[in-house]
Amino acid sequence: MSEMRIRKRPKYLDFYSIMFSIKLPLPGKLSILHRVSGVGIFLLLAPLLWLFQASVTSPESFAWFARIAAHPCMKLLFAGIIWAFLHHFCAGIRFLFLDLGVGVDLAAARRSAVIVFVVSLALTALICWRVLL
Amino acid sequence: MNNRIVVGAHYGLKDWLAQRATAAVMSFYSVFIVAILLVLKPADFEIWRSIFANGPVKFFTFLFALSLFYHAWIGIRDLWMDYVKPVSVRLTLHVLTILLLAGYSGWIAAILWRL
Numbered sequence: 001m002s003e004m005r006i007r008k009r010p011k012y013l014d015f016y017s018i019m020f021s022i023k024l025p026l027p028g029k030l031s032i033l034h035r036v037s038g039v040g041i042f043l044l045l046a047p048l049l050w051l052f053q054a055s056v057t058s059p060e061s062f063a064w065f066a067r068i069a070a071h072p073c074m075k076l077l078f079a080g081i082i083w084a085f086l087h088h089f090c091a092g093i094r095f096l097f098l099d100l101g102v103g104v105d106l107a108a109a110r111r112s113a114v115i116v117f118v119v120s121l122a123l124t125a126l127i128c129w130r131v132l133l
Numbered sequence: 134m135n136n137r138i139v140v141g142a143h144y145g146l147k148d149w150l151a152q153r154a155t156a157a158v159m160s161f162y163s164v165f166i167v168a169i170l171l172v173l174k175p176a177d178f179e180i181w182r183s184i185f186a187n188g189p190v191k192f193f194t195f196l197f198a199l200s201l202f203y204h205a206w207i208g209i210r211d212l213w214m215d216y217v218k219p220v221s222v223r224l225t226l227h228v229l230t231i232l233l234l235a236g237y238s239g240w241i242a243a244i245l246w247r248l
């Protein structure tokens with residue numbers, strides 16, 4: 001009996017279960033979103049480099065970039081990238097402090113997870129409002 | 134017998150440390166470039182381009198990009214190690230990831246030094 005249970009380890013959960021169906025504490029959700037945001041930015045590096053190139057190369061390519069960037073779908077995508085970067089950035093800095101042994105006890109770690117969500121979402125809203133709208 | 138997997142962890146601090154060092158470089162650059170953008174408020178192509186054509190900004194932007202690519206390499210490699218078990222597939226993915234990021238490094242250098 002116990003052998004069967006052991007064989008089922010490690011147990012892999014899909015993203016939906018991690019976020020919504022098991023009652024994972026906030027720091028766990030922060031952590032999986034840190035991974036998701038990092039991978040998301042990685043996957044978008046080529047289009048981002050391409051857009052950056054267009055924006056700095058010539059007045060014509062800049063005009064093309066500006067036209068593309070003004071499209072509502074692109075704005076939505078940019079909003080997603082801005083959130084991903086800010087979440088990854090804030091959560092990353094939190095991890096760096098944890099690595100240094102700062103804020104490791106449970107209460108402090110939960111508090112800093114709340115702070116990361118509040119700060120990254122607020123900055124996302126601010127930047128989207130100032131730059132995209 | 135040697136049980137080490139060629140595409141397993143490197144059993145050392147080096148990558149862990151490099152991921153943190155590159156994270157620090159990227160954090161400083163992010164604050165630095167946001168400060169520049171807030172001060173200069175680039176509203177047209179000429180100002181936008183001149184920011185990155187500036188020698189020091191170009192240099193630090195390139196360092197940021199290299200840090201990002203190295204950081205991403207370690208992060209994505211960890212991802213393959215977590216989710217992809219067959220050694221052959223994992224090795225292939227590792228090589229593809231390195232090639233992709235090496236290509237991006239050349240690309241960003243070309244973009245910046247053409248300015």
Ligand code: HEM
Nearest residue numbers: 035038039041042089092093095156159160205208209211
């Ligand atoms: C200022 C920017 C950044 C900071 C402070 C930062 C910080 C960190 C830290 C501390 C880790 C290690 C997490 C851990 O071991 O649990 C990490 C992992 C990672 N980062 Fe970043 N990072 C930054 C930017 C980026 C960018 C731009 C990308 C895009 C490619 C990226 C992709 C990743 C990936 C894929 C991982 C691995 C995630 C995982 O294993 O769960 N990071 N980052």
